[in-house]
Amino acid sequence: MSTPMVALASSAEMTWRGSAMNVELVLPRSRGFGDKQPLERSRATSSVMGVKWSVIFHLAFQSTGVVYGDIGGTFALYSLLCRYVKVGLTPSQEAADRDVSTFHLELPNNSLRRASKLKSMLENSRFAKLFLLFATMLGTSMVIGDGVLTPSISVLSAVGGIKEATSVMTEERVVWISVAILVFLFTFQRFGTDKVGYTFAPILCVWFLFIAAIGIYNFFMFDPTVVKAINPQYIIEYFKRNKKDAWISLGGIVLSITGTEALFADVGHFTVRSIQVSMCTVTYPALVLAYTGQAAFLRKHHHFVSDTFFKSIPGPMYWPVFVVAVLAAIIASQAMISGTFSIIQQSLSLGCFPRVKIVHTSAKYEGQVYIPEVNYLLMLACVAVTLGFKTTAKIGNAYGIAVVFVMVLTSSFLVLIMVMIWKTHILLVISYVLVIGTVELLYLSSVLYKFDQGGYLPLAFAFFLMAIMYIWNDVYRRKYYYELDHKISPEKVKEIVVNTNFCRIPGLAIFYSELVHGIPPIFKHYVTNVPALHSVLVFVSIKSLPISKVPAEERFLFRRIQPNEVNVFRCVVRYGYTDVRNEQQEPFERTLVERLMKFMREDYMFSTMICNEKECVENDGASEVGSINADNVNNEKQLELMEKEIEVLDKAWHAGIVHLVGENEVIARKGAGIGKRILINYAYNFLRKNLRQTDKMFDIPRQRLLKVGMTYEL
Structure with a gap:
């Protein structure tokens, strides 16, 4: 029920993006901290307007084969909140982040008091921040749980239709055929969304054509007067007549609208417009015709309620429809699996999920990913659910709870966004809560009624996943605060580097850390044990921003640690929550060095400009010729120093790059409680040792990897 409003969240971002056409866009220079330069108008137009219509239709065709299931929107809305309100629990915000061209902070001017008051309350309340994070984790876990339930119920219900054609097919055989199809489906995932979309889209187009045609046939054959059902009066009479049974039936009715979650579309795999095109021109009309035809069929065949779909198929069409139905079930399952990959990638960027391998499956379109570990775990869970429940009745109860829970959470986030970000009129907010909220809570109460009939399954999945996410996120934050409390000051770094007891060896050393503010304590631990430093040092921090993507030209931010002669730099590498990080290492190294050289040039140009302005003020009374000569001499000297420094960097690059990664052992400090000791x-x-480490996440070549061990007592 909340689907149209969630789609509006994405549409609103498109609106802000469009409004940026009327102003001059500015991007930070590669030095990144405060300085800006205008972006070319043509380039702005290209990035703002987004994708051409030919590409939109191209993606719309693909989305027909992929987005026929659930795509989680809770994470996107939480990220939107984090963009405007400081509700994140990790203190990694920087003013320079808002200079990213995709950050979108064009707020309305008519700021309201209630928005500021609510924003202040959220920013100053740790409980509110934790509550929002837990709600996001719950929604995320529910969507991941859908990744187990959707394949099971879709395939099992489609294959079960064969029992209508032959009595030889027993329930046990249906279950094992469904298991075989599920194993094949998950094995197929490694080929990626791009290839899967092209393979499945034509099949699903045939499926939509079939169900629409059958719906039209049944509509005219049995009872065209069912169109009167659009009159709300029949809803009221239905509830008056059936009372409690009508309320309980809502749990089954909700399954007829679950396909609309495609409109959540955080655009992880496709653009907003492509999904709007495919949904409004193909999916929705076909479903409306199908359900209308089934209603007409049931008017004449009340006893076929439990098997309406297959019973309503005209005889000659049975086997073609059965085959396409099985294929469509596979496609619906694949859509949910793709959505699961996308949302886990997003959770990973926020430090809410253990490190897993993200494989970018499309060279043409960003955001299409595959996660091997998650794929096989989902496969095992789906097989277990199918073998355990055997029928679709209990799985349907579980599926309904998962879907409605996600809807309620999404709508709750949307209310906060309407108040704080969109500055929606309070009457509209109240109307939305009363209308949408009442309907969703009514559906939620109905599906919870069947909690003991399989409805407990998604909650069990959700709490299990939330436990994993909470454990990882909690210790992740503790580690960050530990490094923040024990960070090394620039003065101490300078003291270490200029110390004559240290030997400077040729080469470039890259220290990886998640700490954005300051130098991590692992550096001091390293130099204590190894009295040698490379000629150029770069401390690289990996940071996630609460936006979908960060343009490649704005990804690197550099700072210099004084004095210039020590050749020590800090670099923050920024990613959006749908950006894929496991890039090949050689391009990453090359890009980092090239951007660092660009930073050096711009930094010297900026320094020269400041010096010239300062000398002009000081020499205001001096002769003009003398001032110009002094400026020329100073500029030549600065240019010479710049070229010398770039030469040092170039030599260090060609001498070899060494990647230093902290191999941190994390333990609870002495005197910690038993709960904390078990947690850490x-x-x-256990999670850390059985999942991927930093070097595997970034594909760092092992021959150039140096791990530095250190124990963190949290």
């Missing part, structure tokens, strides 16, 4: 010493370390 056992639960977190």
Whole structure:
């Protein structure tokens, strides 16, 4: 029920993006901290207007084959809140982040008091921040749980239709055929969304054509007067007549609208416009015709309620429709699996999920990903659910709870966004809560009624996943605060580097850390044990921004640690929550060095400009010729120093790059409670040891990798 409003969240971003056409866009220079330069108008137009219509139709065709299931929107709305309100629990915000061209902070001028008051309350309340994070985790976990339930119920219900054609097919055989199809489906995932979309889209177009044609046939054959059902009066009479049974039936009715979650579309795999085109021109009309035809069929065949779809198929069409139905079930399952990959990638960027391998499956379109570990775990869970429940009745109860829970959470986030970000009129907000909220809570109460009939399954999945996400996120934040409390000051770094006891060896050393503010304590631990430093040092921090994507030209931010002669730099590498990080290492190294050289040039140009302005003020009374000569000499000297520094960097690059990664052992400090010891010493370390490490996440070449061990007592 909340679907149209969630789609509006994405549409609103498109509106802000469009409004940027009327102003001059500015981007930070590669030095990044405060300085800006105008972006070319043509380039702005290209990035703002987005994708051409030919590409939109191209993606719309693909989305027909992929987005026939659920795409989670809770994470996108939480990220939108984090963009405007400081509700994140990790203190990694920087003013320079808002200079990213995709950050979109064009707020309305008519700021309201209630928006500021609510924003202040959220920013100053740790409980509110934790509550929002937990709500996001719950919604995310529910969507991941859907990744188990959707394949099971879709395939099992489609294959079960064969029992209508032959009595030889027993329930046990249906279950095992469904398991075989599920194993094949998950094996197929490694080929990626791009290839899957092209393979499935034609099949699903045939499926939509079939169900629309059958719906039209049944409509005219049995009872065209069912169109009167659009009159709300029949809803009121239905509830008056059936009372409690009508309320309970809502749990089954909700399954007829679950396909509309495609409109959540955080555009992880496709653009907003492409999904709007495919949904409004193909999916929605076909479904309306199908359900209308089934209603007409049931008017004459009341006893076929449980098997309406297959019973309503005209005889000659049975086997073609059966085959396409099985294929469509596979496609619906694949859509949910793709959505699961996307939302886990987003959770990973926020530090809410253990490190897993993200494989970018399309060279043409960003955001289309595959996660091997998650794929096989989902496959095992789907097989277990199918073998355990055997029928679609209990799985349907579970599926309904998962879907409605996500809807309620999404609508709740949307209310906050309407108040704080969109500055929606309070009467519209109240109307939305009363209308949409009442309907969703009514559906939620109905599906919860069947909690003991399989409805507990998604909640069990959700709490299990939330436990994993909470363990990882909690220790992740503790580690960050530990590094923040023990960070090394620039003065201390300078003291270490200029120390005559240290040997400077040729080469470039890259220290990886998640700490954005300051130098991590692992550096001091390293130099204590190894009294040698490379000629150029770069401290690289990986940071996620609450936006979908960060343009490649705005990804690197550099700072210099004084004095210039020590050749020590800090670099923040920024990613959006749908950006894929496991790039090939050689291009990453090359890009980092090239951007660092550009930073050096711009930094010297900026320094020269400041010096010239300062000398002009000081020499205001001096002769003009003398001032110009002094400026020329100073500029030549600065240019010479710049070229010398760039030469040092170039030599260090060609001498070799060494990647230094902290191999941190995390333990609970002495005197910690038993709960904290279990959380850190056992639960977190179990996850860390059995999942990917930083070097595997970034594909760092092992021959150039140096791990530095250090124990963090949290």
